Amino acid sequence: MIRVVLADDHPVLRQGLRSLLEREPDLSVIGEAGDGREALDQVRNLRPDVLVVDLMMPGLGGLEVVRQVRSQNRAPQVVVLSMYSNESYVQEALQAGARGYVLKKATSADLVSAIRTVAVGSRYLSPPLSEEAIQSYRERSRPTSDAYALLTAREREVLHLAAEGRSSGEIARRLTVSPRTVEMHRSNLMRKLGLQNQSQLVRFAIQRGLIPLDG
Amino acid sequence: MTSKVKPRKKRTSGPSHRLVPRRGSGHTRPLAPGLEGRTPLATSSSVLDKATLFDMSLLAHVGDAVIATDPDLKIQAWNAGAEAMYGWRASEVVGRHVSEILRSEFTPEQRAEALETLRTKGQVRVEVRTHHKDGRPIEVEGVSIVLRGQDGEISGYVAVNRDVTERRRAEERLRSQEARFRALIEGSADALVLLDRDGEATYVSPSVERILGFSPRELERTGLRLDLLHPDDRTLFQGDLQESFAKPRQPVRATYRVRHRNGSWRWVEASITNLLDNPVVEAIVCHVQDVTERAEAAERQTASESRYRLLFDANPVPMWVFDRETLVFLDVNEAAIRHYGFSREEFLEMTLADIRPAEDVPPLWETQRAVLGGMLTLEESGRGIRRHRKKDGTVIEVEFAENPISLQGRRAVLVTINDITERRRAETAAEEQRALAEALRDTAAALNTTLEYDEVLDRILQNVGKVVEYDTVDIMLLESGVARIVRTLGFERFGISSVDAQRMEFPLGQFQNLRQIAESGHGRAVSDTIAPSGWVRLPGFEWVRSYVGAPIRVQERVIGFLNASSIRPGFYREAHAQKLQAFADQAAVALDNSRLYREVRRSRERLELLSHQLMEVQESERRSIARELHDEIGQVLTGLKLTLEMATSDPGGRTSMHLEEAVAAVNDLMDRVSGLILDLRPSMLDDLGLVPSLLGHFDRFTGQTGVRVHFEHRGMEARLPSAVETALYRIVQEALTNVARHSGVRQAHVHAWSDGETVGVQVEDMGTGFDLHGAVAEPSHSGLSGMRERAALLGGRLDIDTSPGAGTRLAALLPLTASIERREAERTI
Secondary structure, eight states, X not given: OEEEEEEOSOHXXXXXXXXXXXXXXXXXXXXXXXXXXXXXXXXXXXXXXXXXXXXXXXXSOHHHHHHHHHTSTTOOEEEEEESXXXXXXXXXHHHHTOSEEEETTSOHHHHHHHHHHHHTTOOEEOTTOOHHHHHHHHHHHSOOSOGGGGSOHHHHHHHXXXXXXXXXXXXXXXHTSOHHHHHHHHHHHHHHHTXXXXXXXXXXXXXXXXXXXXX | OOOOOOOHHHHHTSTTGGGSOOTTSSSXXXXXXXXXXXXXXXXXXXXXOHHHHHHHHHHSOTTXXXXXXXXXXXXXXXXXXXXXXXXXXXXXXXXXXXXXXXXXXXXXXXXXXXXXXXXXXXXXXXXXXXXXXXXXXXXXXXXXXXXXXXXXXXXXXEEEEEEOHHHHHHHHHXXXXXXXXXXXXXXSSSEEEEEOTTSOEEEEOTHHHHHHSOOHHHHTTSOXXXXXXXXXXXXXXXXXXXXXXXXXXXXXXXXXXXXXXXXXXXXXXXXEEEETTOXXXXXXXXXXXXXXXXXXXXXXXXXXXXXXXXXXXXXXXXXXXEETTTOBEEEXXXXXXXXXXXXXXXXXXXXXXXXXXXXXXXXXXXXXXXXXXXXXXXXXXXXXXXEEEOTTSOEEEEEEEEEEXXXXXXXXXXXXXXXXXXXXXXXXXXXXXXXXXXXXXXXXXXXXXXXXXXXXXXXXXXXXXXXXXXXXXXXXEEETTEEEEEEEESGGGXXXXXXXXXXXXXXXXXXXXXXXXXXXXXXXXXXXXXXXXXXXXXXXXXXXXXXXXXXXXXXXXXXXXXXXXXXXXXXXOHHHHHHHHHHHXXXXXXXXXXXXXXXXXXXXXXXXXXXXXXXXXXXXXXXXXXXXXIIIIIHHHHHHHHHHHHHHHOTXXXXXXXXXXXXXXXXXXXXXXXXHHHHHOOHHXXXXXXXXXXXXXXXXXXXXXXXXXXXXXXSOOSOOOHHHHHHHHHHHHHHHHHIIIIIOOSEEEEEEEEOSSEEEEEEEEOSOOOOHHHHHHSTTGGGHHHHHHHHHHTTOEEEEEEXXXXXXXXXXXXXXXXXXXXXXXXXXX
C-alpha cells in the first residue's frame, strides 16, 4: 500500500485526484493540503510514501515545498504536478529533489504510474518530456566558461586593437565609427570579461593568444 | 695900544665848538701876513715916518686899518684903511690917544694883559669891539707889534685891524643854525658819531643812549672803543675804516653788532664818511642806525629759510620749484629725484614738459603761451591730477598742489606731488571687478529667463561680450574625451560655417590646451598662439592669434568649454581667463538647469508616451484575450458542452466515445489557457529566474518565427531583483521581436552577463540594420523608446549600435546596487 498526500490549492482538483487515486487498490490518500505550509505539516505528521504537489501554489510554492521536504529525514518521494511542459520547470523541479514530473493535461493513468514509479525510487516524466530533452536543456542553461564567447564581433575587433595598444581615436578611424562608439564597446567588453584596466586587457589577450608574442 | 686879548680858548672847550667853522681858516684872508711872525720892527725911537707906514700898509691887506702910535699910544700914523673903517680922517686923529678914537671895549684887565703880552712878546693878537666915529660898533681882529729903537727901548706900536663885523654876524647866524642842526641831530633816532683820525669819538649824539644805553659823555674822548664791537665784527669795522680813509667823502656802509650797556648786542647799520679834509667837519662822520629789529627779523627770515630747506629737502613727498615763465625746474628735493629717477642736475636742465608723457606736452605749452600772452590767468595756487613720465618711461598719475613762491627773485611755483598711480590702479581694479560683477549679474538674469537648452546656448554666446572682448567665440561640449563645437559666433567672418565647425572633433589627447583646462578646471589664456604654448594650429584657423578658454563645470565635472579668440596677438591675459571662468561658471549653472529641465521634460514626455502605449498595449491585450477567450476557449467550451450533452442524452451506448471527445477538448483548452497565461505573464520569471525564462522564451520564439537564437551567459547564477529580471526579459523579448520583424536574417545572438554590480544583456544580429535617428525620432516605433525607458527607470541605459546594412547591436546595462545606480544615472546625463 502506497500512502499518498495530495497538495493543491484547488479543492476541486484535490477531490478529483483523490477519487481517481482511490480507485487504485495499492494507493491510499492519507491526507490533503491546501497550500505549501499545510503540505509540510501533513508530511511531517503523516509520513506519507509519496507527496503529490502542485507547482503553482500561493505562499510557499511547490518547488520550495519540494526542497524542504527533501531535506527532511525519511523524506517522502515527490511527484510534481504542473501545467507547464517547459524544460526549465522540469529541470528546476528535478534539481529541487522531485522524482516525478507530471503534466496536468496528462491522463490519470499517467499520474498513477508516476506515483508507483517514484515510490520505488525511480524517476518519472510525463510522456512529452524525456530525459534527453532535459539533458539538452542542461547544456544550454549551463553558463559559458569562455568569457570571450560573450563578446560580439565588434567587441572582439575592439579588443584586438586595444590589446595592440591603439588609442580609441585610432580604433575609431580603423573601424570607421566614432570614438564614442569605440569607448562604449571597450567598456562593454571590459565588463563582460571582468577586466578593470588596460594591462589586464593585454594580459587577457595574451593568455587567449589574441596577440602574438614577438621574440 | 688898546687892543684886548679875547679869551678864545674858553670857547674851544665847548662840547660842540668844533662844529663851528674855525675863524681864520680859509674863507677869510690872512690877517696882515707880512706882520705875522715878524720880529718887532727896529725903528728910530721917535719917528714913524710915512715911509714906515706906507711900508706897513703894503704889508697889510687893502682895507685893513693900519695905526701907528708912539710909546704912549698917541696916534702917529693913520692910513686910508683906518679912515675908511672908523670914519676919522688922519688929520683928526694924529696926536690923540688911541683909546679916545677907537673906544675899544676892553676891560682894564684885558687892556693891561694885552699890553703886557705886547711888551714881553713883541706882539699880540686881539679881537675886540671898537666903535666908528659915528658910534656904531665895529668888530675887529687885529695884530699889534712893538717898535723898538736901536737902544732897545720901545719906540712905538703898530696895529693892523680888520673889520670883521660882517663875519661876526655871519658867525652868529651860523651859531644859531648850528643849534638847530644840533637839535635835529640830537632829536633824531639815529645817532651821529664823529671820530678823529685815531678813531676816537669827538662827538656822540644823545640818540646813542637810546641805542646803546651809554650817554654821549661816556663815549666821548675815550679812545677807539673797539671793545664795544662784537668780536666777529671788529676786523670788519677796521677794514671799513681803512677804506673810508682811502676814499674820502665816499660813504662806506656796514652793519655791526655793538654791545649795549646792558650787555646785549644791538645791530647797527653805520654809514661811515671820511670828512677829515672838510675844514668845517674835520672828522669821520658815522651815521648810526639801530637795525636790531630788522636784523632780527632778517635772522628769523634766515631761520625760516633754513626751516624751508629742511621741509623741502628732507620731505618724503616729491617737491620741486619751477619758473612760472620758462617752466624750468629751479629746485627739486631728494624725494622727487628718487621718485622720478632723474638726477638733480638733469632736473635743473629740464622743463615741466620733460616729465610729461608726449601726448600731454602740447596742452602744457598751449596753456603756457596763453598765460604769457596774457590771455589766460592761472589760479595763483592750484591742485589737481595729471600724468607724469619718469626717467625710465613709466607713466604715473599724480596729485599735485601748486603754490606760488618767489625764488631767486623769480616768480616761481612750489609743487608737491602725490603719486596716486597705485591707488588709481586699485580703483581701476575695483571698478573692473564691479563691472564684471554687473556683467555676470546681467548674464545670470539673461540666462535664467529661459530653460530652453538651445536658447541658453545662444544667450551664453550673446553675453560673453560683456566680460571678454573677442573676434569669435564658441561653446564646446565634452563627451568621452572628445570636445565638439555646438555653437559659434563670428566664425563666418573667417570663412568657417557653423555647420563645418560643428563637424570638427577635438580629442583632448591632441589638444593640450583643452586638456589642461579640463584637468585643472580653470580658465587659461594663450596670449600669443605663435609663441610656444602647446597651441595646435589648425588649418583654416590661422587667424587665431590670441585665445582664452574656460571650462564649463557642473558639480566639479567639466562638461564643455567656452572659447574666445582674437586676431590680435597678445590680446588675452590671465585676467581674461579669470573673467571668462567666472562667466563660464554662470553659463554652466544655466546650462545645467536647462539640461535638467530638458531631461525632466523629456522623461515626462516619455512617461506620457509610455503610459499611453501601456494603456494601448493593455487595451489591445484585453481585446486579444477577449478575442481568444471568445474565439478559442469559448468555442471549445461550447463544443465541450455539446459533447457532454450528447453523452448524457445519447442512449445508443456511445457515451464512452463522447466522453473521450470531451477529454480531448479539455486538453485542448488546457493548452490554450496555458499559452494564454504565459503570454500574459511568464510566471517562470518569478519561479525560475531570468536565464530559464529566456531559454523558455527562445524556444517558443524559434517555434513561432523560425529565428534561431544563440545564447551565451556568464555570471548569471544568482537571482536578480525582480524588476531587473522583468526589464531585461522584456527588452530581450522586444529586441528579438525586432530581429524577427526587421533584420531579414534567421539568426540572433543573445548575451547576458553580470559582474555582481551590473547586469547586461545584448541582442545582436547581422541583418539589415536601420537608421537609428529615424527610428528614435519615431518613438513609438520598434518599441525602442519602451526599452530605453525600462532601462532608464532602473538607472541603467540602453545602447543601440546600428546603421543601414551593418546589422544591429542592442545592449542594456542595469546597475545592481543603489550606489551604482546613482553613478550610472549620472553617466547617462
